[in-house]
Amino acid sequence: MLCLMTLNPLALLRAFPGSIAQGMIWGVMALGVYITFRLLDFPDLTVDGSIATGAAVAVMMIRGGVSPVLTLPAAFLAGMLGGLATGLLNTLLGIPGILASILTQISLYSVNLMILGKSNQPVSVDKYPLVASLRYVTEGTTAKKLLFFLGMVAFLLVLVAILYWFFGTELGHAIRATGCNANMARAQGINTGFIKVLALMLSNGLVGLSGGIYAQFQGAADINMGRGAIVIGLAAVIIGEVLFGKFASRRKLAFAFTLTAVILGAVIYYMVYQFVLWLKMPSENMKLFSAVVVAIFLAIPYLKEKRNTKKGVA
């Protein structure tokens, strides 16, 4: 009790805008994870590497004098190359998906070090007109902060709209069919190998893009920033599904709502994260905390079903 009284609610409130912004940026990454984990049914650990690749590319380009906005397409492309590597290892060389993605992830660590030159490269918001920065949400007038958030929301909505459109096209249908039932896809003339590579590239492109924005937000690209990223991505997907899944599936444009739910999942993850930190959980325990959260949420549907079968409920 005494311990609780030393907590300052205002400090939590002050920290929330930062966590919300962070969650929105990681939401882009979570969309990438959603594509592989849910649509393609491919356990892709490439993301731990490709998020840092996107960050490294963006930061080094900014430091080289390129406009921060223009580094984002480059971060997207860099992430795509990571997905391409995993996809080719899996489809052309027959390496099991999870192992293929681990191989790419490990290789990207070296690649990222090569890009960065050392383990950490800063970009100062004082020197460059960054697209995002923690300062945009902690300093300046309320109007300016609001404007940043509105910009982020608009950006995310455009992203959701593009993905909604893409997964409604012939190619998007092919990705969904391949992930759901590869036998059916092949019987309908879909080159499932090509489709897998394509989906992995799209997914990791989004992850790289997220890395490019996040590096600007935190003012640096760090070689270790991707460690455990997949767990955060999964947490976002699962939290989004558990909290908003039913709501989303009942709507028209259900898929667009599901994508939005995934982004909201990332935002909620970072708000809870902030809350737990505020409760004075040592920050070195946070990865354990994330893993436990994901494990619990992944287990819930399984345990529910088990309980139902025991009861004899169909």
Next chain:
Amino acid sequence: MACALEINDVHKIFNRGTINEKVALDGVNLKLEPGDFVTVIGGNGAGKSTTLNAIAGVWPIDGGRIIIDGTDVTGLPEYRRAVYLGRVFQDPMTGTASTMDIEENLAIACRRGQRRTLKWGITKREKEIFHEKLAALGLGLEDRMTSKVGLLSGGQRQAITLLMASMKHPKLLLLDEHTAALDPKTAAKVLEISDKIISENKLTAMMVTHNMKDAIAHGNRLVMMHEGKVIYDVSGEEKKNLHVKDLLARFEEVSGDEFANDRMILA
């Protein structure tokens, strides 16, 4: 005119060189004329489904050639052969994507053999056609076009898979025990739909079945397989006049022979 299907001396051995080695196809030969509807029967492990999978290119064969409508497809991967084929499987789950809508599944089948592009995955015109075709099934599915296929019963899924398989007018329709997992009443309904789709579209078809009565009642030709070979091939009037007991006699004759041979070796 080219044969609809020509299978020349096709061999397939599974798990070659291991203790589980199994000669699945041991020189299968078969020619189908356009419009043939062949039923395929045989015991377990006779090579019926394996033959269909060899035609579809699920795995490469060890020897022989497969020619569909004049095109040698022996070296083509499964997804490239799909343009010539319509397939329905034993497991109702296999033929459709359960997390996608009925109309999305049909739209995917509509694009079999075409390059998939960034065009919208389903057109308004297609939806109208789907509505019409689903209504013709008489299962009430035309009002559930945006339902997920995973919510449908096995029979409904097989009916949709049949519809998908018959789209794009395939050179050959492969039905792999597609009623075996259904209850008798549903199986009869799905068979009826199969007959209708085959005759209306004038398709060439192969139907594997365990049910000798069905094998006699459907199609214009009947093929019996045993130990990876075609051992009996009957068509026309002769087939029409077949009875189950004839088939059983024929079957026993073949396996009885083998039995006698084994006995002799043992003696």
